[in-house]
Amino acid sequence: MTKYLLTIFLAFGCFQLMAQVKTRAKAKRPATGLTASIANGKAIYLNHCLTCHQADGGGVPNMNPPLIKTSYVTGDNARLIKVVLNGFSENVDIDGESYSNVMPAHDFLKDREIADVLTYVRKSFGNKGSAITAVQVKAVRGKNKKKAAI
Template sequence: MRKYLIIIFILSCSQLIAQVKTPAKARTKPRQRLAKPAVDGKAVYTKYCLTCHQADGGGVPNMNPPLIKTSYVLGDKNRLIKVVLNGFSENVDIDGESYSNVMPAHDFLKDQEIAAVLTYIRKNFTNKAGAITAVQVKTVRATNKK
C-alpha cells in the first residue's frame, strides 16, 4: 500500500514539475483576436437624432418628421442616405405631411456610423426594413451631389 502511495505522490510531483517548467504562454489557451467593435446605431441615434426625432422616433408634428413607417425610412436606401449626408434646408413633404424644421447635414459622420444609425432606425420604432451597409453609404457619398 505504501508503494502505491509513493508512486501516486511521484506521479503527481512529476506533473506539477512539468507544469512549472512549461512556459506560461504554452500553458494558456491562445487569445482569440477580438473583432473591431461595431458601431452602435442606437448610440449614434441618441447623440445626433433623438433631440429632433424623439426617443420613440415619433418626431414633432409639422417640424421634424417621424421615423415610424414612413416612405423615407422604409423606401429607397440611397435617398435615405442622402438625407443624412445633405440634410434638409427647406420644407419637406413626407407621406402627405409637411415638415419645416431644418435638418443639418451629417456628412461628418463616418460611413459605418451612418450605416449603423440608419440600420437602427430601419429595424426599430416598429419598422421592419433591411440593413444599410457602410459600403452602400460609401458609394452614395462618392456620387453625392448636394
C-alpha cells in the same frame, strides 16, 4: 513531497486562471454583423438624432418627421442616405405631412456610422427595412460629391 504538491497546486491554479482569461476575452469581443451594426447605430442615434426625432422615433409634429414606418425610412436607400448626408433646409412633405425644421447635414459621419445609424432606424420603431451597408453609403456619397461640384 510538499514541493511536488505545491507544484501541482500552482500548475492547476495557472490553468484555471488561463481558462478564466480566455473566457473573459471571448466575452469582451465585439459583436459582428447586423447585431453590431444595430448596436453602433443606436449609439449614433442617441448622440445625433434623438433630440429631434425623439427616443421613440416619433419626431415632433410639423417640425421633425417621425421615423416610424415613413416612406423616407422604409423606401429608397439612396434617398435616405442623401437625407443624412445633405440634411434638409426647407419644408419637406413626407407621407402627406409637412415638416419645417432644418435638419443639418451629417456628412461628417463616416460611411460605416451612417450605415449603422440607418440600419438601426430601419430595424427599430416597428420598421422592417433592410440593412444599409457602408458600401452603399460610399457609393451615394461619391455621386453626391460629383453633383455638388457641378
